[in-house]
Structure formats: structure tokens, C-alpha cells
Amino acid sequence: MKKNKKMILAFSLIVMTMLACTRAQAQRANPDSDFQIEEHGTYITITGYRGSSETVVIPNRINGKPVTDIGDWAFHGNQLTSVTFGNSVTSIGGGAFAQNQLTSVTFGNSVTFIGYCAFAENQLTSITIGPNVQYHLEASEVSGDDEFPNRSFVTTYNGSAGTYTRPSTSSNTWTRQ
16 A cells, blocks of 8 residues: 555656646747847847747847847748747837737737737737836827737736736737736
């Protein structure tokens, strides 16, 4: 009986370790080789994506330099389902993630600019915004309800950090969790 308890305990520890490793890998940044980049003096702009993963985690650094910008149209049309930004990203260019299959986006804490239609033509149902994001929308930047940022999201967001969800892509009702 004592031997069985030890085996069960050992098996449980192995399973918990495997689950922890899987979760850690899920948030690990994609390899540098997945990205087309422009190197500037002190920072990196990602200008394209050549990876095959539908889930993308933008790294904080490439070649030892912070990734601060996502260029216009850099990830459009790649069938991505999820994107998480490193905390070094400050700017997301126009159309950067348009025409994907995104259902969730997690912004790092440094985003201060999101370009026009950056997330247009996706199926977003979950958006997480960090506490330090200082992005303010002007009425002229708010797009139709089929694009992000859209009127219904902006009304709910109102500058507060958190996770925002909606029940489906046909819903215009976003709720802060």
C-alpha cells in the first residue's frame, strides 16, 4: 500500500511538471527567425512574419535590441489566432494584424500607439490590456463595428486595464472582466 502511494505521488508530480512546462512554453516568444526585421540604432521594427505558428508571442528583444515597433501590414493575412505582445512594444502599425483569424490579443504594458485598422477583419472576442498602456483614441481613429478598435469596444474600454470579452463576433457588447 505504501509503495502504491509513492508511485501515485511520483506520477502526480510528473504530470504537474509536464503541465507547468506546457504552460510556460505557451507564453514563450517565437524564435527570432520567425520575424522579418529592420534594425535601427537602438531598437527593432518587425516588418513581416515567416513563421508557421498560428499563435504568436512577440519577443521583447531580437539581436539584443528591444522590439519597439510592429510595422504596417507586418502580420496581415497569416491566419493567426492569438497574439501576445512583449512589454517593449510601443507602436503597432496600420493593418499590422488585419485579415487573420485572431480571437484574442494581449497587449504588453508599453503600447502607446495602435494604427488604423491594425486588427481589422478578425474574430476578436478577448482583448487584454496591461495597466501601463497609455493609448488614447481619437474619434477619427475609431473604425466601424467590424474592425478594432471599434466604437463599441472604445466605449467599454475607457482607459481601464483589464480583460475585455464579448460572447461572439456578432456581438457589439464588450464586458470588462
